[in-house]
Amino acid sequence: MSSQPLSAHNFKQLFHSVEAFLFDCDGVIWKGDELIEGVSQTLQMLRSNGKKLVFVTNNSSKSRAQYALKFQSLGIPVSQDEIFSSSFAAAMYLKVNNFPPQNKVYVIGGEGILEELQLAGFTGVGGPGDANKTIDFKQNKFFEHDKSVGAVVVGLDPNINYYKLQYGTLCIRENPGCLFIATNRDSVGNMTSLQEWPGAGCMVAAICGSTQKEPIVVGKPSTFMMDFLLKKFNVSCSKMCMVGDRLDTDILFGQNAGCKTLLVFSGVTTQSALEDPSNNIQPDYYTSKISDILDLTEA
Amino acid sequence: MSSQPLSAHNFKQLFHSVEAFLFDCDGVIWKGDELIEGVSQTLQMLRSNGKKLVFVTNNSSKSRAQYALKFQSLGIPVSQDEIFSSSFAAAMYLKVNNFPPQNKVYVIGGEGILEELQLAGFTGVGGPGDANKTIDFKQNKFFEHDKSVGAVVVGLDPNINYYKLQYGTLCIRENPGCLFIATNRDSVGNMTSLQEWPGAGCMVAAICGSTQKEPIVVGKPSTFMMDFLLKKFNVSCSKMCMVGDRLDTDILFGQNAGCKTLLVFSGVTTQSALEDPSNNIQPDYYTSKISDILDLTEA
Structure with a gap:
């Protein structure tokens, strides 16, 4: 199935059917140490509408505690429990495998x-x-x-x-x-x-x-972390939407887990890469950046 | 076809049908900076019997000139023209591709x-x-x-x-x-x-x-270097024997080029690795080290 551009109409459906939004960080929330435009207001709007927010990052350079500090320094309140990093996943893999x-x-x-x-x-x-x-x-x-x-x-x-x-x-x-x-x-x-x-x-x-x-x-697109996530948030995968900038990790992860998927072009993937005949990973929706959601809900 | 251990009988056939011996260096001639036992006498014997010697190494750390010096320092007279290193191959690849x-x-x-x-x-x-x-x-x-x-x-x-x-x-x-x-x-x-x-x-x-x-x-098992080698030595591939310690580079290179092949166990490959069912590269012959040739010709 080919992807659809996010529109006021299909976003309304997505918004009402989804209880938790899973976000990749690099290229979605920030680039390096710079917040991507409109992220703060977008996350606020989702929280104020009762949506659960989860941050699933393959970047292993930081621990969850260090990520919580980074969010804080960028002015976004995020608790450590909402963060699933591949550094945590590696430790959890060893734990569950005794x-x-x-x-x-x-x-x-x-x-x-x-x-x-x-x-x-x-x-x-x-x-x-x-x-x-x-x-x-x-x-x-x-x-x-x-x-x-x-x-x-x-x-x-x-x-x-x-x-x-x-x-x-x-x-x-x-x-x-x-x-x-x-x-x-x-x-x-x-x-x-x-x-x-x-x-x-x-x-x-x-x-x-x-x-x-x-x-x-242990990181995306492996769904190893999904069990931890499900236990913590108590939301079924079909009521989750994975938002990411990478086809082969974020979108594949979402699809592997049975989530809805939204690709953003604020990171490594361009629209022409998505539409290239060699690409066989199609998200449900795509848009330029997550703050497009704000405009679509206000429309 | 499965490999045969080198014997006085089959070595006699090999020796008479082959005009040039191609040797890998690491694990065949030397290990690090130590000459493998009996190498000097073996190469002398081959030369005195009119065999051409060629040294084909994937090790790119040295140039041909530096390799000639290394041979010299180990007491083995080898000319730069007899050495084909992957460093040389890389430069030649650029040359022939303009x-x-x-x-x-x-x-x-x-x-x-x-x-x-x-x-x-x-x-x-x-x-x-x-x-x-x-x-x-x-x-x-x-x-x-x-x-x-x-x-x-x-x-x-x-x-x-x-x-x-x-x-x-x-x-x-x-x-x-x-x-x-x-x-x-x-x-x-x-x-x-x-x-x-x-x-x-x-x-x-x-x-x-x-x-x-x-x-x-450009190095083994690619046969890119073979054209240069053929031009220089004027010996057909069927009259060459490639001697090496690696199945996936040396032996495959010899087979890709249509040479006879001899595996030695003085480097990275063990006899049990050769005989492992997962291995699908079979040399014509195998022996523990190149100086076995000396004993076989004297036998």
Whole structure:
């Protein structure tokens, strides 16, 4: 089925049939550290109409607590419970799969993953602390790695280096049963408001390349987080609308979970990419940015 | 057809039917900086029997001149003309495809690639010079890249970092017609004699992950180099034997080119990996190390 542009008419239907709006953050709420135009008023309007708001982000650089602070600093009141980040998802994946707490977790990625691991009772190693580590290629060196690492979590890592790639690769190749978990596989992302930069998909692919293994993906489009979300908000998926800027993560996630889907063009996807014959992911609706909702309700 | 262990009988046949032996280097001739046992005498014996020797390596860290020096330092006389490295292959690919010399080539990899590019008349940028460059994620920064870069060459890079991944990604995504060339896609390699470390396949996969594009591979198992080799040595492929330690590069390369193939277990492949039901690449022959040839000819 092809997508429809959001209109006063179909938005009215959507608005009345949906109890919860799920929002991606980067490219929907903000770009880098800049709020996208009209976001604050739009979220206010939805809340004042009794809609539940949930923020589902693949960005693993922050923990839920750090995201709540970011929302606050941008003048948007959001509670930690309304935030589902892929850093939290990685920790929850280990939790529900009874990962032994005495085993360590090697992290290629940011502080947010380490923080969520700690909150869930796990010991994360690596992460930003390995940013400046190097490997000496000049000698016939043996690289020691911790045999008690039972999982490697890979997310976006601005400090990626050979040491981290080597460490993660050795754990996955040599520690029996070691899990390979990807927060997400976004190829690029809006780390700034001006450009698309390599995303977690870049680091995850590197580890796939060296280990010849495929990861367990816990962020979008995987619906792993949906069970937590359903338990917390008590709304059926058919009464949710997933709003995002990415076809292969946000919209696919919404579709995989049985939600309504709304694509916005304020992030990485353009209208011509949506309409390109090579694209086979069609959201229910599309519009330029979420604040279009305001104009449509006032119309 | 399943592989045969090399024996006095079948080696005699192979020896008489073959005019040139093509050797992989890492895991066949040396491991890291250590010569594998018996290599020197084996190569001497082959040369004294009039066999042509060719060294075909996916390792792009050195140029052919640098490889000739390495052979020399290990006490093995090898001329630069007998060496075909993937660094040379990358430069030759640009040459035969009439890459405009006024365009630049961005290099994720070692000095060897830059040196071969220069010898072929091209301007390489990046490489080891970008080892310590960083990107500021804190501000809404615009990352400038050179619009005259017409090709990105990716090989093994011990100094891989986000800056390089970002630079290469922007060139491939934003410079019209920019080529994405991989020296090779080896997942791991014997950078030391003690362990397998992530290979060029790791860095190449990272760029595939961020660009969602597949590279042109110029090293093994691609037979791109075969035309150069045939021209230089004037031996038909059926009279060549490719000797290597990797199924998915060396043996596949030999088979793709129509050579005889000999797998040795002195590098990354074990006999159990060869015999594993999941493996579908079968060399003609296998043996533990190349010096077994000496014992077999003396037998």
